[in-house]
Amino acid sequence: MDLQLSGKTALVTGGTRGIGRAIVEAFAAEGANVAFCARDAAEVAATETALAGTGATVEGTVLDVGDGGAVAAWVDAVAGRFGGLDAVVSNVSALAIPDSPESWEASLRVDVMGTVALMQAAIPHVERSESPSLVAISSVSGREVDFASGPYGTAKSALIGYMAGLAFQLAGTGIRANTVSPGNTYFDGGVWQGLETGAPEMFTESLALNPTGRMGTPQEVADVVVFVSSPRASRMTGANVLVDGGLSRGIQF
Secondary structure, eight states: OOOSOTTOEEEEESOSSHHHHHHHHHHHHTTOEEEEEESOHHHHHHHHHHTTTSSSOEEEEEOOTTOHHHHHHHHHHHHHHHTSOSEEEEOOOOOOOSSSHHHHHHIIIIIIHHHHHHHHHHHHHHTTSSSOEEEEEOOGGGTSOSTTTTHHHHHHHHHHHHHHHHHHHHGGGTOEEEEEEEOSBOOTTSHHHHHHHHSHHHHHHHHHTOTTSSOBOHHHHHHHHHHHHSGGGTTOOSOEEEESTTOOOOOOO
16 A cells, blocks of 8 residues: 655654654655654664665654753754655653652653644644644553553553644644554563563563563554554544554443
């Protein structure tokens, strides 16, 4: 299926590792030009180098999405250099799970307000696109009570509500807004790999909750994100799309 993304411009936060890196790669594979950010300069440079031969323009920037002013400046600069924006993906998370004041602050500043700052800055640019899309990466922890309930889960729930609100508010402009909620996603250097060795009992218990018998991969999530962001998903807005291999048990009405 041609996702009709060739020549489009996508912007992705947190694009050097895990799900974010896979999203950048998937957009580039579809012929879209991609601007991404992350905090680690070496990882930004390595990602740019790795994707230099894709035929698409892939540009990285060192950025802390917890700095709303810096996010807005980056979005405006990217839109100026690329001639606009078509698809925006908010992927960064503080991954602040412990129930502490520091985790609450980080989750609200990075996960929630980082997404709000990104979307507010992007809306004036994407509304000039022929196929404007906004996507936020949430989590099954945003709709299920689990070990990450607390700062992380609450922030992820807030993202689902925020994006649904944007979908309603922006429907008349043609801008689509959706959330994609991954389940357990395993990758090198990720949370689950760390727990596999650092907390093996918890890892085993969590793995057993997956009826498929395995955790997901970043590519499996990225494929859904890129489809939802594409013109082929033109009727999809206000949705929270689960990519969890049947992990969550609740029925979405």
